[in-house]
Amino acid sequence: MYWRKMKPIILLFIFVIGVLANNAFPPNAGNQYYDNNCDDLPHALDRNHPNQPNLGRSQTPNEIVGRTNSNFAFKFLKIAASNGDQRDNSGKKNLVFSPMCISSAFAMLALGARSETLDQILTGLNFKPTEIAEQNIHEGFHDLIYMLNNGSSGLHIEMGSCLFVQNKLHPQPNFLYGLRNIYRGDIYMENFRNAAETIQHVNSYVEKKTHGKISKLVDRVDPVTEILMVSFFYMKGNWKKPFNPKYTELREFYVDPYTVMKVPTMFQMGMFENGRDDQRACTILKMPYEGHADAYIILPDKGQMDRVVRSLSNEAVQAWKRILHKSSVDVYMPKSKVYGELNLKDIMYSIGIVDVFTEKADLSGITGQPQHRVNGAIHKAVMVIDERGTEASAASAMDLVPMSMPIRFEVNRPFLAMIVERKTACIIFMGKISNPAEN
Structure with missing residues (x-):
């Protein structure tokens, strides 16, 4: 029997929002940290919908x-996958994103939203006032962020947010409290008219938080920007049953019926949950991480990717719990280093979060003034699967495989991947990988 340590899947997700004010403040020199000690501030979550649900x-x-975020994740995937023009004209480029990163960033924005703007954000994120109060939404995000950051999931995850604020603005105490104590946020005061200094500060902050994986997040900043919001997510996870790099070899990967390429493909044999979903025309392999998370590798039948994407839902995942069964599997998995970049504005428009991008936005809870709107939203992601690791850890896991013909699960065409935190069923990563060798 042979096993290897696969270096973790490493995921990086950056979500950026630029907020512009209709009434600009005069510039003020200097770039300093806003020391918002919020320990003695009133709680930010006293603003609830009238009908408080009894949880x-x-x-x-x-x-x-976690469950609502999964609903949002599938909705987001369907819209993003149909917007092929955001990536290329064919829509065949890779699509990778973190639903948890995107939804938590907008939930943090909701702390400063009011009236219709607030309702649009919460509804767009799939929350229903009859099921959960706004206060409990923020409480839920707080608990998830804390659990993911402190290693309770068994994964190495760092997740947080940062506001870069025009230095003449004065963020509201309640918003600062929520930013720091609920969403683990930082805040820095900037002079956006000094664009070069701001760009350097933002990029160095993100580079540090992502362990150098993203060193150049922004290359320009509009000088009339009032608030720049950055949300980051970094994950490193080890397979519970690692691969052995000496069995990696070049194998064919069919990007489309007319494009075949050789890509390094890893191999292992072991006992895994797997199953066939005829209704959705796909085969599923569930691969556990060390800790409380699982990767679902979803391999559509040839030519059925669009059908599978349209059919994905929480109900589909529940159906897989009945379909999946543990058996001996020969797994062939391509090494991957794929990038994703999405302009979220059009996607959020389709989802129903519209006002934050227009003059109708009421984000007065951030600075006390209603004349602010979101100028743009960008989501960047990197997914790396490679084999770096130690031989000692590679030899630490072994299965007793029955003497029966193993099922062959060969990922040799476009596939879907999602990483799910097991305790809450929260989807923290999704990917539609069309070309594992794409740079």
């Missing part, structure tokens, strides 16, 4: 947020 003991806020 009881059946589901905690983080479980509700």
